[in-house]
Amino acid sequence: MAELSYLEAIRSGLLAEMREDSSVYVFGEDVALGGPFGVTQGIAEELGVHRVVNTPISEGTVMGVAIGAALSGLRPVVEIMFVDFITLAMDQLVNHAAKLHYMSGGQLRVPLTVRVQCGVQGNMGAHHSQSLESWFLHVPGLKVVMPSNPADAESLMRDAIRDDNPVLFVEHRGLYFSRAEAPAGGSGLAMDRAAVLRTGADVTVAALSRMVVPALEAAEALAGEGISVEVVDLRSLVPLDVDTLVESVRKTSRLVVVHEAVEQGGVGAEVAARVQEEALYYLDSPILRVAAPNAPVPCTPPLESSFVPDRERVIEAVRHALSGQPT
Amino acid sequence: MKAARQGRAKAPRRGDGNRELVELHRRMWLIRAFEEKVSALYAAREIVGLLHLGIGQEAVAVGVCSLLDADDVVYGGHRSHGHAIAKGADLNRLMAELAGRATGYCCGKGGSMHVVAAETGFVTASGVVGGTVPLALGAAFAAREKGAGRVAVVFFGDGAGQTGPFHESLNIASLWGLPVIFVCENNGYAEFTPLSAHTKVERLARHAETYGIPSATVDGNDILAVRKAMGRAVDNARAGKGPTFVECLTYRLRGHYEGDPGKYRELSQLADWKKKDPIARFERVLKRRRAASAREFEKAESDARALVEEAAEFALSAPWPEPEETGTQVYA
Ligand SMILES: Cc1ncc(C[n+]2csc(CCOP(=O)(O)OP(=O)(O)O)c2C)c(N)n1
Ligand SMILES: [Mg+2]
Numbered sequence: 001m002a003e004l005s006y007l008e009a010i011r012s013g014l015l016a017e018m019r020e021d022s023s024v025y026v027f028g029e030d031v032a033l034g035g036p037f038g039v040t041q042g043i044a045e046e047l048g049v050h051r052v053v054n055t056p057i058s059e060g061t062v063m064g065v066a067i068g069a070a071l072s073g074l075r076p077v078v079e080i081m082f083v084d085f086i087t088l089a090m091d092q093l094v095n096h097a098a099k100l101h102y103m104s105g106g107q108l109r110v111p112l113t114v115r116v117q118c119g120v121q122g123n124m125g126a127h128h129s130q131s132l133e134s135w136f137l138h139v140p141g142l143k144v145v146m147p148s149n150p151a152d153a154e155s156l157m158r159d160a161i162r163d164d165n166p167v168l169f170v171e172h173r174g175l176y177f178s179r180a181e182a183p184a185g186g187s188g189l190a191m192d193r194a195a196v197l198r199t200g201a202d203v204t205v206a207a208l209s210r211m212v213v214p215a216l217e218a219a220e221a222l223a224g225e226g227i228s229v230e231v232v233d234l235r236s237l238v239p240l241d242v243d244t245l246v247e248s249v250r251k252t253s254r255l256v257v258v259h260e261a262v263e264q265g266g267v268g269a270e271v272a273a274r275v276q277e278e279a280l281y282y283l284d285s286p287i288l289r290v291a292a293p294n295a296p297v298p299c300t301p302p303l304e305s306s307f308v309p310d311r312e313r314v315i316e317a318v319r320h321a322l323s324g325q326p327t
Numbered sequence: 328m329k330a331a332r333q334g335r336a337k338a339p340r341r342g343d344g345n346r347e348l349v350e351l352h353r354r355m356w357l358i359r360a361f362e363e364k365v366s367a368l369y370a371a372r373e374i375v376g377l378l379h380l381g382i383g384q385e386a387v388a389v390g391v392c393s394l395l396d397a398d399d400v401v402y403g404g405h406r407s408h409g410h411a412i413a414k415g416a417d418l419n420r421l422m423a424e425l426a427g428r429a430t431g432y433c434c435g436k437g438g439s440m441h442v443v444a445a446e447t448g449f450v451t452a453s454g455v456v457g458g459t460v461p462l463a464l465g466a467a468f469a470a471r472e473k474g475a476g477r478v479a480v481v482f483f484g485d486g487a488g489q490t491g492p493f494h495e496s497l498n499i500a501s502l503w504g505l506p507v508i509f510v511c512e513n514n515g516y517a518e519f520t521p522l523s524a525h526t527k528v529e530r531l532a533r534h535a536e537t538y539g540i541p542s543a544t545v546d547g548n549d550i551l552a553v554r555k556a557m558g559r560a561v562d563n564a565r566a567g568k569g570p571t572f573v574e575c576l577t578y579r580l581r582g583h584y585e586g587d588p589g590k591y592r593e594l595s596q597l598a599d600w601k602k603k604d605p606i607a608r609f610e611r612v613l614k615r616r617r618a619a620s621a622r623e624f625e626k627a628e629s630d631a632r633a634l635v636e637e638a639a640e641f642a643l644s645a646p647w648p649e650p651e652e653t654g655t656q657v658y659a
Binding site for chain 2: 029030033036054056057058060061084085088122123124125126127128293294295296298299300301302303306307
């Protein structure tokens with residue numbers, strides 16, 4: 001087992017698939033040079049620049065090209081440098097990639113992986129900091145995964161590429177250099193399963209991507225006071241592992257959902273709706289959301305740092321859930 | 328504050344008299360000194376974020392904006408500090424914006440890539456490459472409807488010339504005869520990739536030809552050449568003759584962003600372009616014309632540096648925005 005950073009784990013998963021399957025191609029801006037963060041570093045040297053294709057700044061058209069290539073038997077992996085720019089490729093993704101299998105009565109398949117990185121990190125401002133994953137939940141036909149650690153990043157990358165559907169693979173820029181044991185060549189992890197990272201009895205905290213970090217920190221801090229928090233890493237948003245959440249809530253009777261995207265219309269809303277449908281009578285308090293405020297991401301350091309939910313906000317929400325008081 | 332007000336560029340009128348030319352030189356220094364200070368503050372972590380400097384490209388910003396009036400509008404991109412200054416942005420408020428302070432143009436909410444100095448006619452920069460090109464068309468459309476002879480200008484890079492909105496904008500501007508001026512700062516690179524690896528059409532003005540838009544490709548490090556092409560463009564736009572495309576060949580003397588190790592460029596290439604530094608070149612022209620004394624040239628630089636020091640002091644001693652600012656101004 002090698003200790004990989006999150007970024008290296010993504011590369012490792014991608015490279016493993018590219019070595020095994022000559023139909024896997026990477027498309028993106030500056031990807032042959034590794035991209036701005038170095039995720040694809042070294043792949044062109046090993047497998048040739050024809051497999052790691054630099055593109056002009058033409059996100060919408062490149063997405064269409066990749067979809068067309070996927071329809072013709074390739075397994076393209078498109079890198080959109082910041083999720084903020086996926087807006088430019090939405091038409092191709094939403095109207096073609098997501099729907100062609102269905103609209104063709106099953107004749108066509110779009111085995112496409114779209115890599116994006118998201119999140120607040122480094123005072124880059126409102127065009128380079130968003131978390132937009134919830135948009136894609138609203139498009140049947142697309143799958144969405146958001147790994148929180150190197151091991152999952154590696155295996156979810158491999159699963160995403162092998163999947164016969166378009167999969168949005170959402171990386172968090174703020175996790176790129178975090179390290180942990182990653183199983184070498186790890187695959188076969190069920191892509192549609194949430195992971196219970198810490199078991200607990202009093203409150204369930206379901207978190208997403210980088211928000212798993214403050215969720216675990218909060219659980220640790222609260223354990224010192226005798227509050228037992230179960231932490232669930234959602235990992236996959238489509239499909240969403242409602243069973244694991246419901247099972248957890250049946251035990252704890254309380255749920256807090258934590259994500260970095262803005263609160264309105266976010267993943268938290270979907271999770272809350274789905275869980276209450278199956279577990280309302282097990283709940284002892286309203287399902288709470290810890291999320292970013294409903295605003296664009298401000299650039300300036302003091303506003304940016306308070307924008308992202310942290311350990312304190314998770315602790316506060318857990319206490320609130322336990323207090324039984326309405327928000 | 329007083330000095331900063333002097334530092335603010337009042338749009339000088341057209342004309343190639345010595346006084347005007349010396350003013351252009353002074354403004355190029357304002358931008359250069361401002362960005363060098365920004366670079367130093369970034370290195371000192373007094374300014375954070377993602378910064379794209381236009382050092383080496385000042386002749387385009389100043390040459391273009393020197394032919395605009397205060398109520399003409401300008402749109403920029405991710406590398407637009409110079410465009411804002413050339414259009415008359417206050418150095419103090421701009422520096423405060425980059426430093427994230429409450430007294431910045433955008434209360435610190437915008438930052439380097441998203442400067443707005445609406446009162447000067449610098450409508451907005453953008454972090455999305457190509458994103459402002461259609462916006463400038465909208466400004467031109469509105470200007471024409473209002474009938475006051477105003478023009479809209481958009482600055483963008485060679486990389487933006489591969490985006491869909493760019494091409495669609497050329498078509499619409501041409502079709503509708505809009506008073507918009509496309510100013511392409513062709514610095515030969517989009518991030519780490521040379522233009523030749525992004526397109527077979529390395530003179531972006533050729534796209535304008537395709538869409539029936541008059542164009543010029545000029546030496547973007549020669550401010551007089553920029554002004555000449557721009558003068559015709561402005562005249563045409565004001566006279567209702569539609570859009571013009573001005574391609575300025577230039578080079579950024581810094582990395583793509585501050586902190587870019589720049590391994591993709593040859594040092595010899597950088598050295599060659601340093602010899603074509605637009606400010607030094609213009610100084611040589613002015614000297615030949617005896618437009619100003621040696622002392623005046625030195626003073627342009629030292630005055631600019633003094634104003635920029637003041638701007639930095641203003642910015643770094645300014646208050647941070649209050650926490651509740653996060654939730655304000657989301658809706659009008
Ligand atoms: C739509 C979009 N795609 C990608 C990026 C990332 N990016 C930022 S600057 C840049 C290169 C832009 O090149 P150019 O237009 O030539 O401007 P220059 O940086 O040379 O001034 C890229 C690809 C972006 N900001 N927006
Ligand atoms: Mg460029």
